[in-house]
Amino acid sequence: MKRIIQVSAMLLVALLLAGCASTARTVDEPLVNTYWKLTHLSDAPVTVVEQRREAHFVLHIEDQRVMGSTGCNRMTGSYRLEGDALSFEQLASTRRACADGMQTEQAFLDALGRVAEWRIEGQQLTLVDADGEVLARLQAVHLT
Template sequence: MKNLIPILLSACVAISACSNKKEKNTSIDKTVTIDSIQKASPIASKKMITDAYFKANGVEPFWNLTISDNMIKLKTLNGLDSILTPHVQPIYAQDSNVKMYNLQTELAEVRIQISQMECINAMSGKSFPYSVTVKYKKGKETEFTTLEGCGQYITNYRLHDIWALEELNGSKVAKEDFGKELPYIEINAAKNTFMGTSGCNRITGKLFSERERIRFINIASTEMLCTKGNKKEQEFTKALESTISYTIGNNRLTFLNPDKTLLVFKKVD
């Protein structure tokens, strides 16, 4: 019995130490920084920054920026220095298409300005629709480092399909309403273009897309005179031109302005 008592006391001490160690680990987990998450779990970090809806880059020095619904990642020279922060909603400047992101963590402060204006990449000569300015400082730095470059929004890949019209301005439609066939559009998300028919005439054009926003621009149409459905065609084209946003769900693509439902398309298998 005397020999058993020291063994029991040792076991109790060990259990208590494990318990205290577990509590300390739990406390540490609550204060883990974003950078340490990235180093400890690259797979989890990768999931946070996929599906970027905006990308930008610059040269002299080389850098790139990705913005997704979850994360904003800035990678600087040689990819050795990167800043990863949670996503925040941008601030919109008045009377101009300028968005500003103000980001701050324990490790860094980042300010991003995205302006809608043509931007030419200094190395490739390629034209981009947005000019981007990034200012950042890390740790105890007192001055911001400024980066200049170009960027573009990435059109939602889920738009890339053939869509047949189902509703127009709140009313169900049928082929007979347009005389020849039911309107449809085929969207090429990679090229930001579309083609299709307004019921009788063929239509083509380009897309302007910013995240959940979308505009159909440079719409061109043939000029066939159909015996029936011309008014519906005009109504359809006007609704397409008036679209400013969209939603996707249940194999349906809905166009709105701003909250009014203009068009509802069904995905064509």
């Protein structure tokens, strides 16, 4: 009898722990009004050029504007969001020439122009094209 009680108690504890583990999940960041830092173009990691602003964007919900940086120049434009579908429109950037980072800038702008869908897992945003190919990965940054 004592053995049955011990086994039952251990099973109860195991079930409680399993229940707690299944409810502890990472909360996904919101797509809009979040600072998204570019970390990868396709599968290639992106490095920030020293003493330059990192490539990033913020989707402002009020007027459906995108604002950010290419790593060299500031950029702005509009976006269209319908469910998992996302597209960037009328992207424009300043025209400052930078000694380093111009290839990343062009690749980032090209990727944004081809975005068809988005996915968020935790603090990572993945942008994909119409064929499902990964164009870019971005990381949510909390500003203090």
